[in-house]
Amino acid sequence: MIYIHQWGSLNRKEGEALDVKAALKEVAPKMVRRTDRFIQLALLGAYRAVDGNPIDPHTALYMASGQGNLAVFNRLRDQRYIDHQPPKPIDFINSLSNTAGFYVAQFLGLHGKNLNLAQHGFVAEMALLLAQNDLRLGKEDQVLIGGVDELLQPASFTRKFLGICDGRELGEGSNWMLLNTRKEGALASLEVVSGVMSLTEVKQHLEAVTKTTKVAFGLRCNEAAVNALLEGNALERFCYESGCGFYETAAFYAMNRFIEEGEGRMLFIENFEEDFRLFEVDVLQS
Amino acid sequence: MRGSEDEALKLRLKKMIIEECEKEDIEPEDVADDVELFSEASGLELDSLDALQISMGLQNQFNTRLGDSKEFRRVVTTINDLADYLQPE
Numbered sequence: 536m537i538y539i540h541q542w543g544s545l546n547r548k549e550g551e552a553l554d555v556k557a558a559l560k561e562v563a564p565k566m567v568r569r570t571d572r573f574i575q576l577a578l579l580g581a582y583r584a585v586d587g588n589p590i591d592p593h594t595a596l597y598m599a600s601g602q603g604n605l606a607v608f609n610r611l612r613d614q615r616y617i618d619h620q621p622p623k624p625i626d627f628i629n630s631l632s633n634t635a636g637f638y639v640a641q642f643l644g645l646h647g648k649n650l651n652l653a654q655h656g657f658v659a660e661m662a663l664l665l666a667q668n669d670l671r672l673g674k675e676d677q678v679l680i681g682g683v684d685e686l687l688q689p690a691s692f693t694r695k696f697l698g699i700c701d702g703r704e705l706g707e708g709s710n711w712m713l714l715n716t717r718k719e720g721a722l723a724s725l726e727v728v729s730g731v732m733s734l735t736e737v738k739q740h741l742e743a744v745t746k747t748t749k750v751a752f753g754l755r756c757n758e759a760a761v762n763a764l765l766e767g768n769a770l771e772r773f774c775y776e777s778g779c780g781f782y783e784t785a786a787f788y789a790m791n792r793f794i795e796e797g798e799g800r801m802l803f804i805e806n807f808e809e810d811f812r813l814f815e816v817d818v819l820q821s
Numbered sequence: 822m823r824g825s826e827d828e829a830l831k832l833r834l835k836k837m838i839i840e841e842c843e844k845e846d847i848e849p850e851d852v853a854d855d856v857e858l859f860s861e862a863s864g865l866e867l868d869s870l871d872a873l874q875i876s877m878g879l880q881n882q883f884n885t886r887l888g889d890s891k892e893f894r895r896v897v898t899t900i901n902d903l904a905d906y907l908q909p910e
Contacts, residue, residue, distance in 0.1 A: 568843045569870075620881060624873040625843075 537670050538721035539816070541713040543583025544791045545576060548780040549690055549705045555579060562587065566642050569625050573604040577635040577683045578642055580709025584679065585643060590713065595648040595675040598636045599662035599682045601783020602696060603653040604629065606687055635683065648675065655698070656755060656807030658682070659786035663814060664727045670716050681711035682784025699781055706780020710787035718819075723794050727814040734760060737804060737811045741768055744802060748815075749773035751789050753805030754781050760806055773801050790816055824904030825854070831904050833882075841878040842871040854900045872897070883907055 547553040555575045559582075560567050566578050577598065607630045611622045628634060633651040640649050648669075652662050659682050666678040686707035687693045693705055714725065732740065741750070741764060751773040752761050765772065775789045786805060793801045793816055800817045824830050835849035838858070844865060856863045859872070867875075876893055879885045885907060887893045896906045 621877070623877055624870060628870075 536718070537667050537714050537716055537725050538718055538819075539712050539714055539723045539725055539790075539794065540717075540721050541584055541586065542711065542722065542791045542794055543580055543586070544708065544710045544788060545580040545583060546708040546710070546779050546788055547686070547706060548778075549686060563642060566638065569629075570638055571604070571607055571626075571629055573606055573683065573685045574629065574635045574638050576685055576707065576709040577639050577681065580681055580683060580711045581639045581643060581679065584681065584711035584713060590643060590645070590679065591677055592644050593647045594643075594645050594677045594679050594713070595650070595666075595669070596636055596640050596643075596645055597648075597650045597652065597662050597666055597678055597680045598633075598639065599652045599658045599680070599784055599787075601653070601655060601658055601684050602693075603632060603651075604635060604685070605696065606685060609687070639679075639681075643679070645679070655783065657805060657810075657812050659784045660727065660805055660812040660814060663725070664729060666714055667725070667727045668729075670714060677713065677715040679711060679713050680787075681709060682787040683709045684782035684784050686780070686782065697781070697783065704780040706782050706785070708779060708782055708785065708788050710784065710791050712787070712791065721819055723819055724817045725790075725814065726817075728812065732811045732813065733809070734763060734811065737764060737813065740813065741770065741802075744770065745800075746770065748800045748802050749793075751775060751793070751801055751803045753789075753803065754785050756804065756806040760811075764804065794818055822908070823910055824906070824908035825901035827904060827908060830908060831900050834900055834903055834907075837878045837882050838865075838875055841874040842867060852900060857898050858900070858903075859897075 555572055556567060559575045559579050562582050607626055610626050611630055614620050614622050636649045636651050652658055662680055666680050669675040670678060684707050686705050690705050746769055750770045773793060775792045779785050779788050786803060789803060798818050802815050805812050831854060832849055835852045839847055858865060859867050872893060876887055887896060897903055
């Protein structure tokens, strides 16, 4: 079993105001220079997870993102093909896939493993699974894990990139948590189901779930799948969706919201194309 | 008019350096004309990455391409020297 010891969230829905740079300047003024908004989101979310306190410098850092720092790639493209100029050195550096992770590690004084995962579909689940495996195998003693996604403007660009065809609200966020294998002092336990399931297999899995467990669905779960999974059982749904717009790593936001609620067990179900992935969070203390 | 006597040019240079190096807390008037930009005395705390950014700024805003780091070190010393290089007379 792995345990969640600390968490921190930064979340914004489309249309809401959030001056990330100003907020970061208040807590880490030296980290603002040379960082762009994506990196600043990562820094601020991670800062909130550790509550400004130092953590073990050997803590590994796993950062997940649905689209990575796409804004910097857009800038590089514009500099090269519209302005016909070479890329700005800072933008070039910030375009490296793990630059945000580097800044977070530098900010928190971490010098352990530093991983970056970026993909469409299941990115939060895969990062959590990787952390679970590494902690269980003793490869890591502690992992600071987070999901960071930036809402790029115009929103139609982000919508197209993410493949979101309906009119649902988009969002952005930076949600982090500190994981290790020690139960003492933990806020919640976490169990990530390692395999991929079909809809039928998830349905069978739900039959064995206790009635006190709440079920939450990932934002990529389509309504038909949700209805099919809830049909014929009395499981209560944990609805976090009204608090966030769509972004690929919103699963981390759902976890943090559930822990914040202070009690109970949540089964989180995510869907991508025909596949489903599950994890469970059991709150031990608020 | 030599660059070092052209206040408008020197102000443009200072603004470019502040912008390129993201030194938002520094005002152009805080940058002395005759102090070496990359020295401790300048208070700018510039490093090699800032040198690259300044080099790009010179290219983009002043249409001046510096060949290599040796030339950069020769040209980008003080604001006065840089202004004279851009505008010898």
